[in-house]
Amino acid sequence: MNIDEFSCVGKSVPKVDALSKVLGTARYAEDIKMSNMLYGKVLRAGVPHAVIEELDVSSARAMGGVACVLTARDVPGINRYGIAFADHYALAEDKVRYAGDPVALVAAETEEIAAEAIKAIKVKYRLLPVVSDLHEALAEGADRVHDERENLILHSKTRKGNIQEGFRKADVIVEETYTTQTVDHVYMETESGVAHIDETGMLVIQSANQCPFRDRRQVAMVLGIRENQVRVIKAVTGGAFGGKDDVTVEVHLALLAMATKRPVRLVMSREESLVSQSKRHPIEIWSRWGATKEGKLCAMEGRVYGDSGPYIGLGAFVVKKCGIHLSGPYYIPNLKVDSYSVYTNNTFNSAMRGFGVTQAAVAHESQIDRLASKLGINPLRFRLINALDVGLTNATGQKCDESVGIKPTLEILRQVVLKDPELKNMWEDLD
Numbered sequence: 400m401n402i403d404e405f406s407c408v409g410k411s412v413p414k415v416d417a418l419s420k421v422l423g424t425a426r427y428a429e430d431i432k433m434s435n436m437l438y439g440k441v442l443r444a445g446v447p448h449a450v451i452e453e454l455d456v457s458s459a460r461a462m463g464g465v466a467c468v469l470t471a472r473d474v475p476g477i478n479r480y481g482i483a484f485a486d487h488y489a490l491a492e493d494k495v496r497y498a499g500d501p502v503a504l505v506a507a508e509t510e511e512i513a514a515e516a517i518k519a520i521k522v523k524y525r526l527l528p529v530v531s532d533l534h535e536a537l538a539e540g541a542d543r544v545h546d547e548r549e550n551l552i553l554h555s556k557t558r559k560g561n562i563q564e565g566f567r568k569a570d571v572i573v574e575e576t577y578t579t580q581t582v583d584h585v586y587m588e589t590e591s592g593v594a595h596i597d598e599t600g601m602l603v604i605q606s607a608n609q610c611p612f613r614d615r616r617q618v619a620m621v622l623g624i625r626e627n628q629v630r631v632i633k634a635v636t637g638g639a640f641g642g643k644d645d646v647t648v649e650v651h652l653a654l655l656a657m658a659t660k661r662p663v664r665l666v667m668s669r670e671e672s673l674v675s676q677s678k679r680h681p682i683e684i685w686s687r688w689g690a691t692k693e694g695k696l697c698a699m700e701g702r703v704y705g706d707s708g709p710y711i712g713l714g715a716f717v718v719k720k721c722g723i724h725l726s727g728p729y730y731i732p733n734l735k736v737d738s739y740s741v742y743t744n745n746t747f748n749s750a751m752r753g754f755g756v757t758q759a760a761v762a763h764e765s766q767i768d769r770l771a772s773k774l775g776i777n778p779l780r781f782r783l784i785n786a787l788d789v790g791l792t793n794a795t796g797q798k799c800d801e802s803v804g805i806k807p808t809l810e811i812l813r814q815v816v817l818k819d820p821e822l823k824n825m826w827e828d829l830d
Contacts, residue, residue, distance in 0.1 A: 444501075531743055621654065722736045
């Protein structure tokens with residue numbers, strides 16, 4: 400493949416929005432102001448798992464400067480949304496499933512009034528057992544995050560070759576369990592946006608988002624209107640990294656704008672963002688790898704458990720992909736991997752850059768290093784021996800026909816190592 404055939408690949412291209420960002424003239428969602436604009440706030444649950452026994456918004460509604468207070472009863476359409484599966488509640492109904500669940504919305508003349516109105520809302524909870532451990536969540540008879548379904552979201556299987564035969568050929572086997580933690584995207588701009596109804600009756604939402612058309616579909620579902628009655632505009636976005644792939648403020652902005660018939664702006668605080676918005680999955684990986692004394696990988700099996708929190712989002716696909724990529728950029732003829740995405744009452748976890756492959760890399764690179772050490776083979780050489788290449792098949796059996804970059808990348812690293820006297824002494828067998 401010749402990169403000269405492409406207009407962008409392998410070439411430096413202008414960043415069209417660089418100047419406005421550098422000069423500070425870019426107009427982010429939080430910068431948008433409209434006449435007669437209201438300010439929105441969300442009451443979050445604050446508890447991980449509980450039945451809502453009482454919800455009293457009368458004091459908030461009676462406050463001066465409060466335009467509206469909304470609960471689940473005020474949702475005009477279907478009180479559900481979600482990218483892959485509509486299990487996310489626009490506003491909590493019978494119970495809350497994590498500390499960030501939205502319970503009520505307020506729109507007021509100022510942010511200060513909106514904040515005071517949120518404090519005036521009274522909620523009585525009956526606390527439920529908290530489902531926080533992956534294995535306890537999957538145990539028979541476990542408390543359910545969603546009453547109508549089990550805590551197992553998806554069990555994905557990846558199979559290739561004959562795993563028993565592969566391990567029979569192994570001279571060395573390493574087995575270990577790895578865990579990764581929850582990670583927040585911490586984009587500089589928190590979730591924010593403005594919604595209004597234009598002169599044609601169209602609901603227009605300008606927000607820091609990644610998927611305008613997907614957001615539009617979910618907003619229309621909650622409002623009970625046609626998609627062509629909603630327009631979602633991607634404002635200049637101050638970082639996302641997958642964290643604004645799911646709906647953030649769009650549904651709540653839509654509800655408030657439709658209820659008040661006035662423009663509404665909603666900007667999350669950093670604390671609210673940390674509590675309520677999606678994170679990178681914490682994942683537990685058990686993995687067993689085998690290699691011959693010559694340094695050839697011959698078998699790998701693994702089990703991947705991913706904590707998606709109370710809602711699916713893109714979580715099932717993240718965990719599935721983690722399992723698919725558990726073998727890394729290496730050729731292994733025999734493998735068996737099972738991946739489980741699980742509901743819990745922990746933070747909501749969905750897309751983040753790497754999309755499950757980052758967590759898989761913790762396991763596969765650690766296993767590669769351990770095998771290399773046991774075999775007495777330089778770890779860089781061991782990687783070169785086993786790296787995928789044109790003509791080989793990956794974990795799903797797909798043949799790599801072109802553009803396999805791992806060996807060229809390692810070769811470049813090898814040349815760098817050999818030019819450094821200290822590193823060359825450490826890895827003398829690379830000559």
